[in-house]
Amino acid sequence: MRRFSAILGVALMVAVSCTQAPTGTIPSGSSAASAAEQPQPGGRLVLSATGDPKTMQPVISTDTQSSAIWQWFYLGLTRANSKTGQTEGNLAEKIELSKDGLTLTYTLRDNLVWSDGSPFTGDDYKYTAEAVMRSKKTTRQSTFANVVGAQDYKEGKADEIKGIQVSNGGKTITIQFTKVFCPATAAMGGAGAGGILPSKFFKPKWDNKSTDATKNIDDVDLNMNPPVSMGPFVFKEFKPGVQVTMTKNDKYFRGAPLIDELVVKVYADATAVKNALVTGEVTYAGVEAKDYDEVSKVDALKGYRYKSSSYNYIGWNAKAAKAPWLANKDVRQALWYGINVDAIMKKIVFGLGTQVYAHNPPVSWAYDPTGLTQYTYDVAKAKSLLEKAGAKMGPDGIYRWTDGQPMKMRIETNQGNNARETILQFAQDQYKQIGIQIDPLLESFNALLDRTDPGTDFEGFILGWSLGADPDPFSIWHSSQQGKGQFNNVGYVNPAVDKALEDNRNGPDCSQDARKKANHTVDLALNQDAPYTFLYSQDTLAFASKQLQNFDPNTYSTIWNAEKWWLKK
Amino acid sequence: MGRFVARRLVQAIPTFFGVLVLTFLLSRLSPSDPVQLMLAGNTEVTSEDREGLRRALGLDQPLPVQFFVWVWQLAHLDFGQSIYYHRPALQLILERIPNSLQISLAALVVTVAVGVPLGVVAALRRGRAEDHFIRVFSVAGHAIPQFWLGLIFVLTLAVQLRWFPIGSMNAVGVDCGLCWDRFVHLLGPVLVISIAGIANLPRILRTEVLEVISQDYVRTARSKGLGEPMVVAVHVLRNALIPVVTSFGTILLVFFSGSLIIERVFNWPGLGRLTFEAAVSKDYPVVQASVVISSVLLILSYLLRDIAYAWVDPRIKVR
Numbered sequence: 071m072r073r074f075s076a077i078l079g080v081a082l083m084v085a086v087s088c089t090q091a092p093t094g095t096i097p098s099g100s101s102a103a104s105a106a107e108q109p110q111p112g113g114r115l116v117l118s119a120t121g122d123p124k125t126m127q128p129v130i131s132t133d134t135q136s137s138a139i140w141q142w143f144y145l146g147l148t149r150a151n152s153k154t155g156q157t158e159g160n161l162a163e164k165i166e167l168s169k170d171g172l173t174l175t176y177t178l179r180d181n182l183v184w185s186d187g188s189p190f191t192g193d194d195y196k197y198t199a200e201a202v203m204r205s206k207k208t209t210r211q212s213t214f215a216n217v218v219g220a221q222d223y224k225e226g227k228a229d230e231i232k233g234i235q236v237s238n239g240g241k242t243i244t245i246q247f248t249k250v251f252c253p254a255t256a257a258m259g260g261a262g263a264g265g266i267l268p269s270k271f272f273k274p275k276w277d278n279k280s281t282d283a284t285k286n287i288d289d290v291d292l293n294m295n296p297p298v299s300m301g302p303f304v305f306k307e308f309k310p311g312v313q314v315t316m317t318k319n320d321k322y323f324r325g326a327p328l329i330d331e332l333v334v335k336v337y338a339d340a341t342a343v344k345n346a347l348v349t350g351e352v353t354y355a356g357v358e359a360k361d362y363d364e365v366s367k368v369d370a371l372k373g374y375r376y377k378s379s380s381y382n383y384i385g386w387n388a389k390a391a392k393a394p395w396l397a398n399k400d401v402r403q404a405l406w407y408g409i410n411v412d413a414i415m416k417k418i419v420f421g422l423g424t425q426v427y428a429h430n431p432p433v434s435w436a437y438d439p440t441g442l443t444q445y446t447y448d449v450a451k452a453k454s455l456l457e458k459a460g461a462k463m464g465p466d467g468i469y470r471w472t473d474g475q476p477m478k479m480r481i482e483t484n485q486g487n488n489a490r491e492t493i494l495q496f497a498q499d500q501y502k503q504i505g506i507q508i509d510p511l512l513e514s515f516n517a518l519l520d521r522t523d524p525g526t527d528f529e530g531f532i533l534g535w536s537l538g539a540d541p542d543p544f545s546i547w548h549s550s551q552q553g554k555g556q557f558n559n560v561g562y563v564n565p566a567v568d569k570a571l572e573d574n575r576n577g578p579d580c581s582q583d584a585r586k587k588a589n590h591t592v593d594l595a596l597n598q599d600a601p602y603t604f605l606y607s608q609d610t611l612a613f614a615s616k617q618l619q620n621f622d623p624n625t626y627s628t629i630w631n632a633e634k635w636w637l638k639k
Numbered sequence: 640m641g642r643f644v645a646r647r648l649v650q651a652i653p654t655f656f657g658v659l660v661l662t663f664l665l666s667r668l669s670p671s672d673p674v675q676l677m678l679a680g681n682t683e684v685t686s687e688d689r690e691g692l693r694r695a696l697g698l699d700q701p702l703p704v705q706f707f708v709w710v711w712q713l714a715h716l717d718f719g720q721s722i723y724y725h726r727p728a729l730q731l732i733l734e735r736i737p738n739s740l741q742i743s744l745a746a747l748v749v750t751v752a753v754g755v756p757l758g759v760v761a762a763l764r765r766g767r768a769e770d771h772f773i774r775v776f777s778v779a780g781h782a783i784p785q786f787w788l789g790l791i792f793v794l795t796l797a798v799q800l801r802w803f804p805i806g807s808m809n810a811v812g813v814d815c816g817l818c819w820d821r822f823v824h825l826l827g828p829v830l831v832i833s834i835a836g837i838a839n840l841p842r843i844l845r846t847e848v849l850e851v852i853s854q855d856y857v858r859t860a861r862s863k864g865l866g867e868p869m870v871v872a873v874h875v876l877r878n879a880l881i882p883v884v885t886s887f888g889t890i891l892l893v894f895f896s897g898s899l900i901i902e903r904v905f906n907w908p909g910l911g912r913l914t915f916e917a918a919v920s921k922d923y924p925v926v927q928a929s930v931v932i933s934s935v936l937l938i939l940s941y942l943l944r945d946i947a948y949a950w951v952d953p954r955i956k957v958r
Contacts, residue, residue: 130676
């Protein structure tokens with residue numbers, strides 16, 4: 071550990087003193103001094119991507135390489151606060167949800183214009199929502215499941231979504247729901263797609279005012295050639311396999327950016343990105359924990375570290391035929407006590423993370439640590455829990471389950487993921503010490519997803535979740551979500567959790583307090599039932615050129631203040 | 640000659656059909672489907688929305704149906720739409736081919752320009768230091784995997800010493816095809832790919848030159864009083880090159896498969912990198928189109944090789 075630079079030293083100290091650090095960024099050096107300097111406009115910023123954007127149109131976008139591009143020009147009415155993840159106004163200035171939770175009203179900011187000077191109105195919003203409902207390639211239609219008239223529009227029974235009305239000269243957007251859906255304010259802000267399209271340009275390509283449900287926006291040429299921007303930068307050029315070039319949007323509503331040109335360069339993989347960062351080709355990039363040491367030695371770079379809304383876990387299939395003991399809560403708790411998460415974290419992320427004890431990550435506003443059992447590594451306790459559950463020690467040091475069979479089971483994970491492979495090694499060694507034999511299996515990511523689909527017979531697996539800003543764990547923990555391709559693959563059933571998950575979605579009280587309480591109920595139950603051995607949430611590590619000023623990346627957004635960035639010469 | 644070409648083309652049809660079937664089956668052998676990969680772990684996407692996407696992409700159809708749809712499209716020169724890019728697969732590939740050709744052609748030129756003289760020198764100076772040196776180089780060049788050489792090149796000469804760019808076709812902000820910047824960016828990948836060819840060529844050529852040099856007509860040429868350079872260039876080399884031309888097909892193959900990895904290492908936006916990424920993400924139409932087009936090019940290059948073979952050696956009658 072001594073090899074690490076001062077950046078890491080500072081970072082570690084802060085992590086120890088306040089594990090729930092609301093300010094995730096740990097800048098090294100003198101960022102306070104530079105803030106006082108006069109910003110110098112101009113220059114080019116180079117970012118990295120590990121693949122081409124597949125599309126630059128949010129309705130059909132399904133991957134992060136695409137959203138990493140269109141996020142610069144298509145915005146939502148709302149956005150997640152970069153630090154807390156709470157929904158805040160973006161293009162909308164005011165967001166109101168009626169008392170009964172059935173009417174959502176957005177009021178736009180004054181004088182919003184696209185980069186060509188034409189006004190941004192509620193019609194752009196409605197157009198995008200309708201594009202989602204008619205698209206065949208979108209995966210966002212469920213956002214509108216409770217919006218009045220959305221289904222009729224999809225099927226071509228109406229030429230508009232009745233439940234979305236634009237009034238007040240395009241400044242007010244009112245959305246009617248058939249039933250309460252609390253995550254709606256977050257999801258609706260982007261019209262389902264995430265970013266709102268310029269209807270003036272797209273309408274001649276696909277007309278939304280139509281009952282012809284066979285026509286859609288999926289293959290429109292503007293999808294690869296965004297005509298205008300609402301964001302800080304305007305699309306200029308895409309060279310496949312090479313880069314996307316953007317120029318600053320002087321009409322950006324938060325103010326024209328100081329940087330002139332933004333280039334997102336495409337690299338083959340994370341190693342190439344790291345090389346580009348080290349040689350100064352790229353202005354900033356995220357860095358894997360294993361490369362932290364090497365990159366932090368580069369003088370021209372400054373390190374950033376912030377909490378992530380993701381975590382790694384070992385999932386235990388309660389329905390495993392070959393490991394019936396996984397249905398027993400005491401056994402699952404024993405498996406939690408029996409693994410040294412602290413040691414794993416030290417080994418894999420050099421301590422740059424937070425141990426987690428339930429589903430909602432510590433950075434989320436819905437997280438409440440009260441009453442959560444902190445499982446600390448304890449071999450004796452693990453063994454006593456196994457014995458309490460009815461297991462008897464065999465002559466070979468392996469426990470026998472109540473039916474007499476030795477407690478042997480498989481844990482699988484995907485090959486090529488260093489962190490997960492290391493967790494698997496730890497699990498194999500440490501579970502042996504509590505008398506459980508692990509049969510490790512490394513396979514392709516494809517095969518892993520396939521083999522751990524609900525209804526497939528498997529025992530343990532190591533995976534991670536990367537969660538959105540709105541706390542809605544319904545699809546992972548609700549007992550109804552155990553069909554093929556769904557996410558409750560560990561067979562978790564708890565009526566109290568089901569109820570809390572429904573409350574969290576369907577209110578009727580959608581207030582933050584109510585939802586935080588519902589989420590806490592879920593977290594407390596998961597903490598006790600231990601359907602997963604929750605491991606840790608790794609911090610995000612990023613490096614940027616020391617020239618880059620005002621850069622302030624956080625958990626929920628890296629680019630939230632991009633218009634203020636500038637390059638010191 | 641015309642009949643020969645026609646017959647070779649007809650012979651290529653079963654090969655081509657075999658390529659179609661194999662490409663289709665191999666790309667679908669491993670379990671899960673592209674939609675699952677695309678949306679892995681995205682909990683906001685419901686299973687209904689996933690099914691919808693699968694339907695829109697035609698992935699809900701049984702495999703034989705998918706196969707015949709594909710062949711039917713191919714017959715109409717339609718390579719289908721990329722699953723990820725929402726664009727025609729052919730368009731994606733055509734964008735990349737010129738980039739790949741730059742590396743392949745440059746590597747071919749370097750291989751011949753360096754490999755042929757080395758082979759001749761090795762033969763003429765056989766048993767001496769030059770010959771031994773070239774032999775050691777050959778063995779080493781063969782034994783070192785290209786990707787390793789590429790990685791070492793990038794790590795030492797580019798990242799550590801900064802003598803070369805770390806990859807790509809141009810520096811950021813530069814956009815030119817025929818210029819110094821492109822030349823500098825080409826050096827790395829071309830050198831690495833050429834080394835395999837350069838290792839191969841002198842070995843074949845050395846054996847051939849040694850055989851030809853003891854032929855009667857070479858002795859005749861010498862006794863006529865021709866100068867040694869003339870003898871080597873006209874009488875020896877022209878005959879010794881025949882098997883080299885034969886091996887050209889193999890060399891082309893090396894360039895094709897080599898560029899798949901080298902393009903990744905050097906971040907070159909070519910067909911190899913596109914195909915690799917498509918294979919990993921299960922973008923069937925792109926993988927299929929790329930393999931089919933590469934196969935056609937390869938079959939054509941073999942044909943060209945045979946024609947060239949007949950041309951350099953009139954003794955061989957094309958049967």
